[in-house]
Amino acid sequence: xxxxxxxxxxxxxxxxxxxxxxxxxxxxxxxxxxxxxxxxxxxxxxxxxxxxxxxxxxxxxxxxxxxxxxxxxxxxxxxxxxxxxxxxxxxxxxxxxxxxxxxxxxxxxxxxxxxxxxxxxxxxxxxxxxxxxxxxxxxxxxxxxxxxxxxxxxxxxxxxxxxxxxxxxxxxxxxxxxxxxxxxxxxxxxxxxxxxxxxxxxxxxxxxxxxxxxxxxxxxxxxxxxxxxxxxxxxxxxxxxxxxxxxxxxxxxxxxxxxxxxxxxxxxxxxxxxxxxxxxxxxxxxxxxxxxxxxxxxxxxxxxxxxxxxxxxxxxxxxxxxxxxxxxxxxxxxxxxxxxxxxxxxxxxxxxxxxxxxxxxxxxxxxxxxxxxxxxxxxxxxxxxxxxxxxxxxxxxxxxxxxxxxxxxxxxxxxxxxxxxxxxxxxxxxxxxxxxxxxxxxxxxx
Numbered sequence: 001x002x003x004x005x006x007x008x009x010x011x012x013x014x015x016x017x018x019x020x021x022x023x024x025x026x027x028x029x030x031x032x033x034x035x036x037x038x039x040x041x042x043x044x045x046x047x048x049x050x051x052x053x054x055x056x057x058x059x060x061x062x063x064x065x066x067x068x069x070x071x072x073x074x075x076x077x078x079x080x081x082x083x084x085x086x087x088x089x090x091x092x093x094x095x096x097x098x099x100x101x102x103x104x105x106x107x108x109x110x111x112x113x114x115x116x117x118x119x120x121x122x123x124x125x126x127x128x129x130x131x132x133x134x135x136x137x138x139x140x141x142x143x144x145x146x147x148x149x150x151x152x153x154x155x156x157x158x159x160x161x162x163x164x165x166x167x168x169x170x171x172x173x174x175x176x177x178x179x180x181x182x183x184x185x186x187x188x189x190x191x192x193x194x195x196x197x198x199x200x201x202x203x204x205x206x207x208x209x210x211x212x213x214x215x216x217x218x219x220x221x222x223x224x225x226x227x228x229x230x231x232x233x234x235x236x237x238x239x240x241x242x243x244x245x246x247x248x249x250x251x252x253x254x255x256x257x258x259x260x261x262x263x264x265x266x267x268x269x270x271x272x273x274x275x276x277x278x279x280x281x282x283x284x285x286x287x288x289x290x291x292x293x294x295x296x297x298x299x300x301x302x303x304x305x306x307x308x309x310x311x312x313x314x315x316x317x318x319x320x321x322x323x324x325x326x327x328x329x330x331x332x333x334x335x336x337x338x339x340x341x342x343x344x345x346x347x348x349x350x351x352x353x354x355x356x357x358x359x360x361x362x363x364x365x366x367x368x369x370x371x372x373x374x375x376x377x378x379x380x381x382x383x384x385x386x387x388x389x390x391x392x393x394x395x396x397x398x399x400x401x402x403x404x405x406x407x408x409x410x411x412x413x414x415x416x417x418x419x420x421x422x423x424x425x426x427x428x429x430x431x432x433x434x435x436x437x438x439x440x441x442x443x444x445x446x
Contacts (some may be wrong), residue, residue: 017123031216049262052072064101068082071279073214073276074226076098078097078191080281091105091289094180094191095195097183097226098186099185100191102177102182104196105177106203107170108173108205111169111171111173112125112171112296115296117170121165124146124176124177125153126174126204128143128178128179153189155193156192156250158241160193160242160250161175161193161200161209161211164249166206175196175200180437186229189240190215193242194211195275197211197212198210198284201285204291205292205295211277212242212275212277214241214273215241216270217235218237223237223266225273236255237253238255239252243270243274246280248267250269257425301352304360309360315337319334320380330380338353342357354435391408403417403418
């Protein structure tokens with residue numbers, strides 16, 4: 001039985017399938033119909049020529065229409081590009097420098113909560129290992145919470161951008177930054193800040209930008225613009241400078257005992273070069289940007305603010321000029337001033353002023369402190385500008401431990417504990433006041 005089945009299968013395999021095609025016409029775009037016969041082969045070249053000569057279809061909008069602006073800083077080409085990625089975002093920009101690409105997207109809520117008196121701006125900067133073509137070595141092949149570097153890079157983006165939003169703009173804004181690819185040469189943090197500025201310029205969010213961000217290093221006495229990671233290892237200066245066209249917004253400096261004159265020279269050079277990032281953003285916004293919308297702005301009227309300032313300015317000045325007030329006593333005194341002002345406004349049924357009372361009192365407090373520092377050269381606790389808080393340090397605080405110390409500067413304390421573990425490493429535990437503990441491991445030298 002099995003031999004008969006095998007024989008029939010072999011016979012079926014030898015058969016060649018025959019496909020019969022009906023003599024139906026084959027429609028050639030722009031050509032004439034030809035039958036699948038001997039005449040079809042003769043008609044094919046003529047049909048192809050007619051199809052090539054036919055006019056192309058009307059062009060519509062490109063699916064991935066993109067806009068690009070290129071410029072150069074320090075001999076390195078930088079480009080802003082929008083339109084290819086994150087097209088649903090309010091604003092999105094990919095910035096590229098050599099083989100490093102960073103995507104920044106911006107989104108904003110259409111409405112704000114009526115009780116909010118601050119700008120809920122969120123900046124999320126992410127560096128994933130895929131950007132360098134690396135698979136995570138963790139067990140789950142996942143990358144967890146943001147690393148410390150990512151949080152610090154988010155601050156570099158947040159600090160210069162936040163004060164440029166208009167006063168009273170309290171809509172939630174989210175800026176998401178992702179490193180798409182990295183060649184390991186350029187640090188993406190400066191690129192991310194420039195990309196976020198360009199994304200805000202493209203969006204319909206009210207913002208008084210753009211800004212320019214640049215990094216300046218110094219190798220053998222010569223300043224280097226946007227140095228590579230290898231060049232930073234040889235540099236005695238790591239200056240991140242962020243500015244608008246005429247104002248400095250943020251400075252982040254790491255230096256190895258350079259003079260103030262050299263630092264000032266580096267800052268002047270940084271400003272002249274950082275503003276080169278501004279004009280490309282403006283040109284890109286004119287080509288591909290959205291029209292700015294009218295968002296709801298929550299501002300106290302000048303009449304209400306003057307009423308609160310007139311009542312609270314003198315008591316606040318008295319609090320900050322009296323050296324007998326401590327940190328907590330000043331807070332209690334300011335709360336009493338606010339409550340007394342609240343009672344007065346409630347008697348007058350001034351609802352508009354009551355809505356912004358706490359914000360207005362805090363604004364008056366800041367103005368009093370700033371005025372005292374600039375005009376009198378005195379800080380909140382009465383110290384001069386060049387006066388350091390009292391310092392205290394002791395060692396062997398807890399003798400039962402391998403090593404311990406306590407450092408205090410004013411009211412800030414930092415206890416240190418040194419533990420020698422069996423593995424031949426030393427563990428240093430630092431418990432800062434009101435801050436969770438962190439651990440640093442050092443090799444044990446005998």
